[in-house]
Amino acid sequence: MPKIISAKTIVTCPGRNFVTLKIETGDGVTGLGDATLNGRELAVESYLRDHVVPCLIGRDAHQIEDIWQYLYRGAYWRRGPVTMSAIAAVDMALWDIKGKIAGLPVYQLLGGACRTGVMVYGHANGETIDDTIAAAREYVANGYKAVRLQTGVPGMSDVYGVSKDKLFYEPADSDLPKETVWSTDKYMRVAPELFAAARKALGWEVHLLHDVHHRLTPIEAGRLGKDLEPYRPFWMEDATPAENQAGFRLIRQHTTTPLAVGEIFSSIWDCKQLIEEQLIDYIRATVVHAGGITHLRKIASFADLHGVRTGCHGATDLSPVTMAAALHFDLSIPNFGIQEYMRHTADTDAVFPHAYTFEGGMLHPGEAPGLGVEIDEDAAARFPYKRAYLPVARRLDGSMHDW
Template sequence: PVYQLLGGKCREAAAVYVHADGENPQAVAENVLAYMEQGIRYVRVQAGGYGGRHAPDVRPQGAPDGFYFDPKHYMRTTLRTLAHVRGVVGEEVELLHDIHERLSPIDAVGFAKEVERFKLFFLEDALAPEDTAWFQRIRQQCATPLAMGELFNHPHEWQPLIAKRLIDFIRMHISQMGGLTPARDVAIFANMYGVRTAWHGPGDVSPVGHAANLHLDLWAPNFGIQEWCRFDDLHYEMFPGLPEVRNGYMYANDKPGLGIDINEKLAAQYPPHENISWWTESRLPDGSPARP
């Protein structure tokens, strides 16, 4: 197994976090409670997807179609949602939130201060990669743990943040950064500065990518948490050896390599669909594109 090639396991399984969303705070809280019943202890809370929904439509005449995002509306609704969820579930579950780089730097500073009272496990992607100098401002203002890295490509993007201890979790995308060996190097470097790993693992990461994440998680002494999306039975049939999650932990098998295979004949029956996700067409109230 790859975890053995890396140096052996530090743990038998990796704790995971999952995503809870909903049309209103009550629905989000119900989803969090449902996950808790499954043994999940880490849940990322979103209020209607990235940037929220139901923002007032104040676009100017002639503005293009798209998903309209109002930063102030998003901050208000998210704070209300976090307050409601924390009030319902208490402190027996760790909550996370992903800004997804949608806010201006100064708004991100203020938002990080506001969510401090909810005791998040971490606040993800508070800033865009081109704005990371602002992490110093956030650090000066609050103690909210910060996670960053899924868009990083070059060492100069992550080295200063880790060396200056401006983030608490590094969550790069394994294939985007170059594979297992660069990821191992980043984890070792981060360990020297007390920064933990939280590799990128949403639904658009393949089962093979999730298996790679898991082997790094089992090995890394500074493992923090692993993002996980639930797969259905078809995925487990198509990718024999796909890691299993039980009671909030992801487990690997002891097969060679990543322990996962691909049923190519079955996969050929499901060609990819070229569809555009709604959150990739986000626009600010005046119709201009929203990052990222």
């Protein structure tokens, strides 16, 4: 059996912080897993180094499901983003090892390809609606079939999703949390105008998406969804905080706009009611925060029974290891919907050389054995960890709001 003889964490910051787990077997095969939790990276790094790695030594690397169950059930303090991100890192690394031993890309081990490629969407944003439309035109010109639209709101600075760099949006950019100001009223007036302008400029062949980022109450979300219906959005993402899954019933009563949620979910229990009652159309849980490929496949299978498709989170707070794992997963499942794709910086790509490629609006994980991603540890060492927080949001009266 391929016995695990060592495991270590690697923390690097080639433009933003990443936590990587590297597992090695007795015959010299290594596997990589992503353990990045944006703004709380060192909590997961400690969880792995101090509590998980000692439990891995001597185990059979082929026993992926058993090790997953051991780390989940054996910890007693289950779930949560720190625990599940740590488990995900182990899971990814073990799938990587299994693929390398088999000489096959991971998607082949998951049952083979269900499609020729994975449709992705890019992020078009700007300070004004015209700026956003111009950015969207560039994505369409580069072959994208789907584009997320975010725009600045008059009277508000630092609006979510709007960045100075059009390709490498990274909101975790300050040593202490930056405080932003939010007005639901102002936002609700601008969002429909953005979509009206986008349909007029881009036509109906391109899919248009939008991220509300948990900013609205259920009834406000229902109103916005209804306002956007004439423009046929691909989805309205994270319309309201999903801790109360039943809140999505109210949204469903008021709009036929497709709903997507789940990038901060850590297990199937966070979305069980949403999927069971068909309150959403896309589940956005991601490999790194939802327990790895092993657990995400369970979520996808459950979603498939209820007509819900996947739309995994894929912002730059996930390393190329997670992006590769997501692509192998996406390629292999029947109910894939779409994959978020934000390009990493050149420094990140140099630290994490990878086999996945983009062409014609789609990504493909490539045919390299395993996940198809490696880590240049010398390059990683040149980019030490730098503390960075996500922003917080306050309403106009100074009270806290969901960022």
